[in-house]
Amino acid sequence: MPSICDRNITKEVITQLEHAPQPPKSQLLEVRFGAVKDLHGEPSGIFKEPHDEAIYVGLTGLAGDEHVYAPHGGVERAVMQYDADHYADWRCESSPFPDLFQLGDFGENLVATGMTEANVCVGDLYRVGKEVVLQVSEPRDPCYKLNKRFQWPRALKRITRTGRVGWLMRVLQTGYIRKGDEMVLLERPHPQWSLLNVKRVVQGKSVPLELVQELMELDVLTETVRGYAAKRMLTATKRYRLVSAENVTSRVKHLTFELDEHNLVIHKPTFPAYSFAKIDFGPDFSISRSYSIVSGDMNRFTLGVALDDNTRGGSSYIHSKLALGDEIRMTPGSDPAGIEAEEKCTPDAIDNRIIIIGGIGVTAFLPSIDLCEAQNLPYEVHYAVRSPEDAAFVDRIPSSRLKLYAKTQQKRLDVQELIPPPSESDGRFTTRIFTCGPNRLMDTVREHAARLGYPPHLLHFESFEGAGKAAKDSKPFNVTVHDEEAGRSVQLRVEADKTLLRTLRDAGFDMTYLCERGGCGACKVAVAKGEVCHNGMGLLEKERGDYMLSCVDRAVTDIEILYD
Ligand code: FES
Structure with missing residues (x-):
């Protein structure tokens, strides 16, 4: 039948x-x-x-x-x-x-x-x-x-x-x-x-990596399928152990993790540009946080973790409890929209990169700084800290490129001075602006760049505050979820203090997500009806009209989305 x-x-x-x-x-x-x-x-x-x-x-x-x-x-x-x-x-x-x-x-x-x-x-x-x-x-x-x-x-x-x-x-x-x-x-x-x-x-959603490895080694397989298996191996969650931890400032730890699955062979283990690591740690791996990769590859990588005053428990656990030899799980994530924008920024279109950093935001751009150095691309780094002693990883930035703004020395980073207006002769924008730091700094850059008329692909923001939480002043909204595969529709209320992603998960929807900060695009859902305010950077240009990031975007009307 x-x-x-x-x-x-x-x-x-x-x-x-x-x-x-x-x-x-x-x-x-x-x-x-x-x-x-x-x-x-x-x-x-x-x-x-x-x-x-x-x-x-x-x-x-x-x-x-x-x-x-x-x-x-x-x-x-x-x-x-x-x-x-x-x-x-x-x-x-x-x-x-x-x-x-x-x-x-x-x-x-x-x-x-x-x-x-x-x-x-x-x-x-x-x-x-x-x-x-x-x-x-x-x-x-x-x-x-x-x-x-x-x-x-x-x-x-x-x-x-x-x-x-x-x-x-x-x-x-x-x-x-x-x-x-x-x-x-x-x-x-x-x-x-x-x-x-x-x-x-x-x-499959989850699979033992030994099976992926075995598949990759099948002699009868085509290179195409071997490539899919290799990609699966790269993007899958893997077990690591903490092998070194040192304080680089009084509030920032530099942590090194090594792959603990020694039988796995990872081909081309390099992290792509704009990568981050979602790590699960603590009792029963119940704490999840995303951090930028400071250096290394998927066999051995390092992170810089600042002790966060407004911590939800993640950074304080890492600073006070995570011990050498402890196991964590790491899932690599990337930022496809950042890569898409970078592809438009060819050397003839861009003549400078301005990197604006507040505090531990420095970790977001260390691989990009390495890349600029390797490719001899023009760039400058403006780094705001409380005191010079708080400046982490400055040894990774050539001093000729770095300007430090320490509050204790009354040096102030003035965003308006840093961001250049369009060219007077032809009105073109030829500078790409990267920003990572406290939300206040990011908002200032965002507002000033918008006033000057910067096109979105020249602006790159990395957020590290408030992952998984609704932004302050968010409004509640109603959502109808059409589950096409199950042939049903469900109505939900997204409260002001909750994200759509968390609301969907609490209602039993099996959601894919990684960064919960609007950067990776993993949590996107298709919008069938209604208006959305986009707060994240994780959607590709062609997706912006049809999708929203369930971890950060908010609806401004009642909306209907497709769960698929
Ligand atoms: S989980 Fe990364 S953009 Fe939402």
């Missing part, structure tokens, strides 16, 4: 993998190939016709089969197969055009029954007919064109979540195949690695 598949790989918590059952002996219901055609205004190789005659299968696929993009075919992806029984299931879903799901519509070359992503493994060898031998190379990586193909905006999402993606194969033995040929399993070197398990390990 066909049914709606309620599997959602992206929400799965995986602890171990079962071996896949063997597929039954299967017969080819159809053999298909075709030329590139128009798919609603785009060329696509998805249209394939069934053929009854014997078809030659060469190393790069069926004779006469075409692809638009080279990576969609070639030796590693010569032949595609899809389970015929999936189609009845698709027709039971909520697609507006269920009749578009007919045999061959996923663009497969081979149509057979009984073989699915759950009982076919990467590395499996199948004899097809008398001559051809195929080796399963990867689960298909579905793309947005499937939304067009099935005229259903949720198609790609549903295909990804259910894992009903189909698979690709190499041709180890060329020859002829035809409709009615048998497909027989010859060898199964990796019974644990069903195509479904590969997808679950790459996309």
Whole structure:
């Protein structure tokens, strides 16, 4: 009986993998190939016709089969197969055009029954007919064109979540195949690695990293899937131990952590630009805080943590209780909007970078300062502190670039003097302004830059105050949450002292988030109706009209959002 598949790989918590059952002996219901055609205004190789005659299968696929993009075919992806029984299931879903799901519509070359992503493994060898031998190379990586193909905006999402993606194969033995040929399993070197398990390990919500490592080391895997596994390894939460802690000022500790999972191999462990570390520590890892990376890579990294007068317990725990040898968990985060803005700031567009820092805000920009030095980019650092002794990490900033403003020496950082107006000759802005410090300093920079008319991509703010808390003077608002997958809507009230993110989590929504300061974009939700005031920097330019950051943005009317 066909049914709606309620599997959602992206929400799965995986602890171990079962071996896949063997597929039954299967017969080819159809053999298909075709030329590139128009798919609603785009060329696509998805249209394939069934053929009854014997078809030659060469190393790069069926004779006469075409692809638009080279990576969609070639030796590693010569032949595609899809389970015929999936189609009845698709027709039971909520697609507006269920009749578009007919045999061959996923663009497969081979149509057979009984073989699915759950009982076919990467590395499996199948004899097809008398001559051809195929080796399963990867689960298909579905793309947005499937939304067009099935005229259903949720198609790609549903295909990804259910894992009903189909698979690709190499041709180890060329020859002829035809409709009615048998497909027989010859060898199964990796019974644990069903195509479904590969997808679950790459996309699941949580997975033991030993499994990711094992997947990366599979010799039969394509480089594409190996790359996904490597990315998973990079971005996953990992265990570290504190190996050194020193006071760099009376209020700032410099902490070094080393990876405690020695069996893991992290390829390219460098933190990307604008990275931060979300660390979980304390009893049962119940305290979570995000800090900028001071130096190092994912094998060994350092943080600078200031003792916060308004602490919620995080910095005081680190200063007074976190001991050498203690375990923490670290999840790396990044700032895609910061990277997007940086890409626009080419050397011919920007002739200076002004870095304005208050207190421990210095840690936010140490990697950027290193980068400016390495690339010989012009920059200047203006650093406000209570006294010269409070200035942390000044040894990381060349003295020729640094201007220190110590309150005890009556030196005052004047934002209005620092931020240059646009060029008198052509009205262009050619300075990029970076700011990290207390909210008062950030607000002053924000207001002055706005008065001068600075474009947003030239302003970069890093906030370290009030993570997870609603800003002072926030107003309450009502939100209707449409849960598309569950087919329900829920009405919630976001109180003045609470963020939308915390409200959603308290109501049982499984939210993704990291920094809780509006910097990383991880907590974004789509806004279907209503007006929003954006307080964070974590949305890409193209996202600003359609999304809000649930950790910092506020609604100014009743709103409707999509939980997906
Ligand atoms: S969690 Fe990072 S922007 Fe909201």
